[in-house]
Amino acid sequence: MRDFDYAVPSTLTDALALMAGASVARPLAGGTDLIDHVRTGRLAPDLLVDIKKLPELNRLEASPSGLRLGASVPCWKVIASTEISRDYTALVDSCRIIGGIQIQNRASVGGNLCNSGPAADSIPSLIALGAQCVIASKDGTREVPVEAFCTGPGKNVLQPGELLVELKFPARAVRSGSHYRRFIPRNEMDIAVVGVGASVTLDESGQRITDARIALGAVGPTPLLATDAAQALIGQAFDEVAIAKSVAAAKAIATPISDMRGTAEYRVHLVGVLLARVLKAAVARARGETFTYQPGH
Amino acid sequence: MSTNGKPKYKVIGTRPIRHDGVDKVTGRAKYGADIRLSGLLHGIVLRSPHAHARIVRIDTSRAEALAGVRAVVTAADIPPQGDRMVELGEGAVNMRHLSANVLAHDKVLYKGHAVAAVAADNVHIAEEACKLIDVEYEVLEPVLDVLKAMLPDAPVLNDDVRTDVMGGSPAASDRPTNVARQIIFTKGDVQAGFAAADVVLEREFRTGTVHQGYIEPHNATAMWNANGKVTVWMSTQGIFTARQQTAELMRIPVADVKVVPMEIGGGFGGKISVYLPPVAAALSKKTGRPVKVIMDRSAVFEATGPTPASYIKIKLGVTRDGMITAGDAYLAYEAGAFPGSPIGPGCMCVFSCYDFPNARVEGYDVCVNKPRSNAYRAPGSTNAAFAIETVVDEVCQQLGIDPADFRLKNGAKEGVRRVDGPVYSRIGMLETVEAIKASEHYQSKLAGPNQGRGIASGYWFNIGLKSAVTATVGYDGSVTLIEGSTDIGGSRTSIAMQLAETLGITAEQVTPSVVDTDSVGYTDVTGGSRVTFATGIAAIEAARDIQRQLVIRAAELWEVDPSTVTYVDGGVSGPDGKRMTFEELAHKLPETGGPVIGNGTSGKATQAGAFGTHCVDVEVDPETGKVQVLRYTVAQDVGTAIHPSYVEGQLQGGAVQGIGWALNEEYWYDDKGSMRNATYLDYRIPTCYDVPMIDTILVEVPDPQHPYGVRGVGEVPICPPPAAIANAIAAAAGVRMKQLPMSPPRIMSAIWERDAAK
Incomplete structure (x- = not known):
């Protein structure tokens, strides 16, 4: 493993100066990714800037106007948050x-x-x-929607000197629900062959979809926002016909791609299987029904 | 459950806490990576990026010039071997091939093949130095498939390999070939047998290359002393075979090498062959300092010995009422870079669970551009069991016969002659089938849709070989037990228990130690399911030696003739009701001549072999092809369970490894022969979320060749799972899987084919 310098700034300003x-x-x-990449030689940084303790990157604030999640907040805190579990369930x-x-x-x-x-x-x-x-960055702040963040495998819009500070989520509508699941050959500890996330909002009857967002993972060079798949649902009654169109x-x-995790044909097939299952779960959650998900099954 | 009226033992059959438990639980046990020595250097091996290439030139000068680098070695630093075959415990080994595997000579034969090694002040410098070694390769076309490698125009790996035809056929070609060995076994009249059958099924199977998946990587630290004596600290299944291999590879006397065993983090057959000790020794010889080398995970996958991929064709003839009339098997196993796949055991095991009146088995050992294959838990038998047990199940389905009943009708038993010749002594195949048939699991109803149940049986020989122990009686009534068997599955305690039982003392009174090659008599590897059997016999012999000496001591104390004294029930009994316990007599040893040391060896005893029958319930997701293992029961003939927890552990561990092999494990090669999944992320062994509790039924049919009836238990439990799961999948989803692993994409494809055929 290559030598590198290590710095622990105490303010965001100091961190941005170090990054620049x-x-x-x-x-x-x-x-958990970075150290392994340095160890295997995939990344060769001269300096690691430890951002774990910066207050701006440790925000976890749920309010009526939405959710602010600092970029360094570890997964366990997300899992432990009752607000995120209730309103942003797919993330949990x-x-x-x-x-x-x-x-x-x-x-994180x-x-x-x-x-x-x-x-x-x-x-x-x-x-x-x-x-x-x-x-x-030391020159200012900008906002990018997550679907525009990744630009290729391992690549994103961050420029040298830039730092992801936090993720901002809009407030959740009433009668909305979300779910994420992936397909893996094992039941735990694996990389998604295909992953599907969806968020839906229902009308007062709980039968018709008023809003939806769908995203796909592992079926392209970046995770994808599936706009047409969501449009196929909006305004429709939630039934097998609507699911099939989506x-x-x-x-x-x-x-x-075809690789050791599955052929392209199989992955496209899985997109359909998972999306149908994910939509049913998200709708169930939007209706306030109890839905328990056993990962891998 | 017990099928015999077994004698009541005091220690055998109980579950004492293992002697090495505290050290392992607290992390204090010393493994190979824990070695720290003054002046220690760190070695890194440079490995081939190509699957098949000629080495044109190696220039190490830039690496040697790097600050902190102390030595660089290549094959030129390992003495030439010439054409030598050396007996290495579990069979004869071609030393030129073994040497070329340790450091490539003129060709690299698989990606990851060791080419050179560097010793430096730390691993980071050594890593950098490896990048500075200039190797010029002439890249050759690789051959990665067993059947393709057998074709006459296939690229040939080894110029010195000719087909070794069993019986020495004069027709054998003098042309270099990848087909290193042909085996043919016949019994009866196969043609007549098939003519007498009402149903004849012929099926082809493929299995993938699979690794043992031990958690601890290979390691070795070597110190080549100024007097020419070499000490090696390492993780190994056999200190004496590691010593011999190291000595033979370095062409120094065996007595000049001492191997010190460190604790072992799993072996399963893969830690018998040496990879690193000669490299570390050569680096130490050059530097005069101890050198430690540890493989990373990718090297473990790419450059140690997996168990082979295979092609198997089975033809089975059965009468309408379910009696086997004939079998024909063709097996081709990938040896990897050098000859030596377990094709022999594969051929011997393929029909071993049944009484075949007529059969023919033809097998081939075939070199391909993959790492040299090595033993993995019942090597060769699991591949064969997957094929035959699947065909048996399909025949049963066609004939409407319960698969357990079919096995009871045709199963091997005492007196049956195997296709390869041997006649079975007392074995427990039928008892394992009966145990499954009678089990609550087999009798129960499946709980839901898309579920299915399958059973399958398996066989493994179990070997005897040689062991030695020394046991010293302490004056306080304790016994120190010195042994040379690497403890992989709790054998320190299982062997100590046999000594304790024989002396009539407790397991806790015995302190077992696994020591180095200078400190105990020759002991063969921990493998072949032999240690509890053979080292156990040595311990019983040592206990009997102690008994004899204690009788003499007691006779002296009592001033009676030794012939009037007997050792019984944990003490000595003499005339007129004279009696001393072991402990009482131990206290009197100082006044009767001092220490009592018992020696025991085992070298002649052979084992009868072991059988297991497994039952599994699965659920197949019809939309994804994913299999969940819902319930699993192992019934195995374990002879006598010395420490039932460890026996159960072996059965459970073997079943779990078999489940991994069945469902997801496989080396994934690209067309250039590069393994793309050489990490535990993508080489998927099961996690605890993937397997249910493995229930065990211990069937005890004692092996008469062991005083307490021990039968090796470690290997056979890996044989049945792939077939049992394939049979359960067939019941659940109506698809017959003929390729391992039965991964979700493969099952989905089979489901699509099934639907397309409708």
Whole structure:
């Protein structure tokens, strides 16, 4: 493993100065991806900037206007939050299956996003829940929707010197529900062959969909916002016909590769299977029905 | 459950706490990676990026010039071997091949093949130095499939390999080939047998390359002393075979090598062959300092010995009423880079669970550009069991016969001659089937849709080989037990219990130690399900030696003739009701001549082999092809369970490894011969979420060749799971899986094919 410098700034300003200074600086939150990448030589940073303790990156504030989630907040805090569990359930579904308990104690949602893996388990949930990335540099701040954040496997819009500070989620509508699930050959500790996240809002009758967002993971170079698949549902009664239309639209944008985790044909097939299951779960949650999900099954 | 009126033992059959438990639970047990020595250097091995290439040139000068680098070695630093076959405990080994596997000579034969190694002040420098070694390769076309490698125009890996035809056929070609060995066994009249059958089924099977998946990577620390003596600290299943291999590879006397066993984090057959000790020794010889080398996980996958992928074709003939009339099997196993796949055991095991009146078995050992295959828990038998047990199940389905009843009708028993010759002594195949048939599991109803149940049986030989122990009686009534058997599955305690039983003392009075090669008599590897059997016999012999000496001591104390004294019930009894317990007599040892040391060896005893029958319920997701294992029961003939917890642990562990092999484990190669999943992330062994509690039924049919009836238990439980699960999948989803692993995409494809055929 290559030598690198390590700094622990106490303010965001100091952190941004450090990020802008060194030739190759990488922020360190949980480090569960970063350290392994440095160890295997995939990344060769000169400086690791430890951002775990910055207050701005540790926000977890749920309010009527929405949710603010600092980029360093570890998965376990997301899982433990009653507000997120109630209102942004898909994100908890994701955090529960990112690694095992030890990983969840360290790994952050922000880190999972910045690692920008096509199969990252948190990203479809972030997209489905409409999250915005708040990105800072010493020159200022900008916002990018999560679906526009990743630009390729391991790549994203962050420029040298920029830091993901937090994720902002809009307030949840009444009668809304969300769910994320992935397909893996095992029941735990695996990388998604396909992942699907969805958020739905129902009308007063609980039968008709008034709003929907759907996101797909591991079927393209970046996680995808499936706009047409969501449009196929909006304004429709939630039934098998609507599901079939949404599934067809989702499959149409899936461009997976064939690899050791599954053939392209199989992955496209799984998009349909998972989306139907995810929508039913999200609708059940929107209706306030009890829905328990056993990962892997 | 017990099928015999077994004698009541005091220690055997109880569950004492293992002697090494506290050290392992607290993390104080020392493994190979824990070695710290003064002046220790760290070694890193440079490995081939190509699956098949000629080495044109190696230039180590840039690496040697890097600050902190102390030595670089290549194959030129390992003495040449010439054409030598050396007996290495579990069979003869071609030393040139073994040497070329440790450091490649003129060719690399698989990706990950060791090419050179660096010793440096720390691993980071060594890693950097490896990048500075310039190796010029002439890349050759790889051959990665067993059947393709057998074709006449296939790229040939080894110029010195000719087909070794059993019986020495004069027609054998002198042309280099990948087909290293042909085996043919016949029994009876196969043609007539098939003519007498009402149903004849022929099916083809494929299995993938599978790794043992031990958690601890290979490691070795070597110190080549100024006097020419070499000490190796390492994790190994056999200190004496590791010593011999190291000595033979370095061409120094065996007595000049001492191997010190560290604790072992799993072996399963994969830690018998040496990879690192000669490399570490060569680096130490050059530097005069101890050198430690530890493989990373990718090296473990890419460059140690997995169990082979295989092609198997089975033809089975059965009468309408379910009697086997004939069988024909063709097996081709991938040896990997050098000859030596477990094709022999595969051929011997394929029909071993049944009484075949007529049968023919043909097998081939075939080199391909993958790592040299090595033993893995009942090597060769699981591949064969997957094929035959699946065909048996399909025949049963066609004939409407209960698969347990079919096995009871045709199952192997005492007196049956196997296709390869041996006649069974007392074995428990039928008893394991009866146990499954009578089990609540087999009798129960399945709980829901898309569920299915399957059963399958399996066989493994179990071996005897040689063991030695020394036991010293302490004056306080304790016994220290010195042994040379690596403790993988609780054998310290299982062996101590046999000594304790024989002396009539408690297991806790015995302190067992696994020591180095200078400190105990020759002991073969921990493998072949042999340790509890053979080292157990040695311990019983040592206890009897102690008994004999204690009788003499007691006779001296009592001033009676030794022939009037007997050792019974944990003490000595003499005339006129004279009696001393073991402990009382131990206290009197100082005044009767001092220490009492018992020695015991085992070398002649052979085992009868073990059978298991498994029953499994699965649920197949019809939309994804994913299999959940819902319920699993193992019934196995364990002879006599010395420590039932460890026996159950072996049965459960074997079943879990078999489940992994069945469902997800496989080396995934690209067309250039590069393994794409050389990490535990993508080489999927089961996690605790993937397996249910494995229920066990211990069937005890004592092996008469062991004083307490011990039968090896460790290996056979891996044989039945793939077939049992395939049979359960067939019942659940109506698809017959003929390729391992039965991964979700493969099952989904089979479901699509099934639906398309409707």
